[in-house]
Amino acid sequence: MLSDLFDRLLCAVCNQWAWWWEASSTKDELARAVLTVSILIVAIFWYRWAFVRSSKGIGSHPVPPGPRGLPIVGYLPFLSANLHEQFTELAHQYGPIYKLWLGQKLYVVLNSPSLAKEVVRDQDKVFSNRDPPVSALVASYGGLDIVWAPHGSYWRAMRKVFVRDMMSNSSLEATYNLRKDEISKAIREVHSKIGTPVNIAEITFLTEMDVVMNMLWGSTVDIQVDHGVRTEFREVISKMVELLATPNLSDFFPVLKTFDIQGVAREMERLHVWVDRILDSIIDARMKMSTVEIAEAFNKKGKKDFLQILLELKGQEETGATMTLEQIKALLTDIVVGGTDTSATMVEWAMAEIMHNPEVMKKVQEELSDVVGTNNIVEESHVPKLHYLNALLKETFRLHPALPLLVPKRPDQSCIVGGYTIPKDTRVFLNVWAIHKDPEVWDSPSEFKPERFLGEGSKCDYNGNNFHYLPFGSGRRICAGLPLAEKMVIHLLASLLHSFNWHLPEGEKLDLSETFGIVMKKKIPLVAIPTQRLSSLKLYA
Numbered sequence: 001m002l003s004d005l006f007d008r009l010l011c012a013v014c015n016q017w018a019w020w021w022e023a024s025s026t027k028d029e030l031a032r033a034v035l036t037v038s039i040l041i042v043a044i045f046w047y048r049w050a051f052v053r054s055s056k057g058i059g060s061h062p063v064p065p066g067p068r069g070l071p072i073v074g075y076l077p078f079l080s081a082n083l084h085e086q087f088t089e090l091a092h093q094y095g096p097i098y099k100l101w102l103g104q105k106l107y108v109v110l111n112s113p114s115l116a117k118e119v120v121r122d123q124d125k126v127f128s129n130r131d132p133p134v135s136a137l138v139a140s141y142g143g144l145d146i147v148w149a150p151h152g153s154y155w156r157a158m159r160k161v162f163v164r165d166m167m168s169n170s171s172l173e174a175t176y177n178l179r180k181d182e183i184s185k186a187i188r189e190v191h192s193k194i195g196t197p198v199n200i201a202e203i204t205f206l207t208e209m210d211v212v213m214n215m216l217w218g219s220t221v222d223i224q225v226d227h228g229v230r231t232e233f234r235e236v237i238s239k240m241v242e243l244l245a246t247p248n249l250s251d252f253f254p255v256l257k258t259f260d261i262q263g264v265a266r267e268m269e270r271l272h273v274w275v276d277r278i279l280d281s282i283i284d285a286r287m288k289m290s291t292v293e294i295a296e297a298f299n300k301k302g303k304k305d306f307l308q309i310l311l312e313l314k315g316q317e318e319t320g321a322t323m324t325l326e327q328i329k330a331l332l333t334d335i336v337v338g339g340t341d342t343s344a345t346m347v348e349w350a351m352a353e354i355m356h357n358p359e360v361m362k363k364v365q366e367e368l369s370d371v372v373g374t375n376n377i378v379e380e381s382h383v384p385k386l387h388y389l390n391a392l393l394k395e396t397f398r399l400h401p402a403l404p405l406l407v408p409k410r411p412d413q414s415c416i417v418g419g420y421t422i423p424k425d426t427r428v429f430l431n432v433w434a435i436h437k438d439p440e441v442w443d444s445p446s447e448f449k450p451e452r453f454l455g456e457g458s459k460c461d462y463n464g465n466n467f468h469y470l471p472f473g474s475g476r477r478i479c480a481g482l483p484l485a486e487k488m489v490i491h492l493l494a495s496l497l498h499s500f501n502w503h504l505p506e507g508e509k510l511d512l513s514e515t516f517g518i519v520m521k522k523k524i525p526l527v528a529i530p531t532q533r534l535s536s537l538k539l540y541a
Ligand code: HEM
Pocket: 146, 147, 148, 159, 212, 334, 335, 338, 339, 340, 342, 343, 346, 402, 403, 406, 407, 408, 471, 472, 473, 474, 476, 477, 478, 479, 480, 481, 482, 484, 485, 489
């Protein structure tokens, strides 16, 4: 992928600069040769200077070992498409902590639970910064959201509003009916397709998206009316998530940022403008409503939605807790983008693993019949009693963590990890994908065994306190949407399995290959055929 890019880049440079070496006289030829060599020498010296400066350790602690790359570009030409697998292989060669130069930037990859602990627990504050890629800055109004904002008072305030007003127990309880309605709608939709192939990622994505959007602004804007916008939203979000993980020369060589050689920033800008326009129209519609209309809408739904809470903050200039329109839109984008693709992808992975292991499907469905009953629909209150399903989901998150390298961290000072120096501003990847398969911690790590999370194993949760299990990250930057994700993913999965039996289309084989991205997807989307399992589907009417 990247080597292709370099070939194309080389070609472009050769064409552009042909006039430079096609000299007309010997004198010109000599002058140009001297100048070319001088530029090369300066570039190499500058690179060596940057390299040496960042390679100095603190005291007797050297910087970590790592593969040698090429001058200027470092290890960039050798990166493969499935980065999580390549990073895991490199750990076998260089040890659990190693460094890589990618263009002008130094990266360190951590691959063991003890190193993870040093970063997310012992030195969490130092590692709480981000290094947003150019594409992320475009999508987040310049880093005004939660995911990409630098660690500090602004990030703290945004995260606090979101967690307090949308993720608290009371808020989630108040919005339960809304989630239940969306799941019922999904079950009815699958029912209408009984006996025909269903794209699992598509149905789960649209359901998660409707839940999130309803919680954000659903009291007054009926997003479900416009099917076209819903489908387009899915395409736009998927594309945005893809662009966030696209290796971009502007990130590895900030001097090239203005040229946007691969067009990543331009493409993200196009998508961002589309989302921005939709958000503007939603906010505009809300602002045009009278106070009476708003109060009536909230009475009907039982709770103020998040947009209203944010707009009220916007109006509170005197309290100092005010928010600008751009900040509100950045936060809304964050939640829609961060909350939908991740959750939907995890439901798809769980369904794929279940279909790959028929005895697992049998056990889950037996448990659902016991706990929920065959003449009843799944409610969130059943979830704590669904021990096997909970274990199965934890095992899915272990084998296929949605964010295999989390979101890269950036220490705001030089520090020591695993006995090595990590210089200030290094980009640090926590390879959760490798940690979740560490044979020192997990027995038969590549096997899908939900039983490992039963009994004593059930104490291992998503809260980031077990450093060998970090599907939502850990520390102060742990996933801010965890309480909602935990509820939604299992409720939707349980409902799909309780209502239907699933099988693959005739002649199809299940493929469990992964494709690397900021969100790691199934390489081949799961398409499965539902058949009716319960006669109680009328309960979803
Ligand atoms: C299965 C679903 C989900 C998974 C696996 C997941 C995973 C993650 C991970 C790994 C991180 C980065 C943690 C780190 O850097 O250490 C993260 C951050 C974040 N997630 Fe999630 N997430 C999910 C669902 C959601 C939902 C539903 C929302 C919102 C409604 C959400 C909002 C966020 C936000 C705002 C952050 C940034 C936190 C910060 O930087 O302070 N996520 N998520």
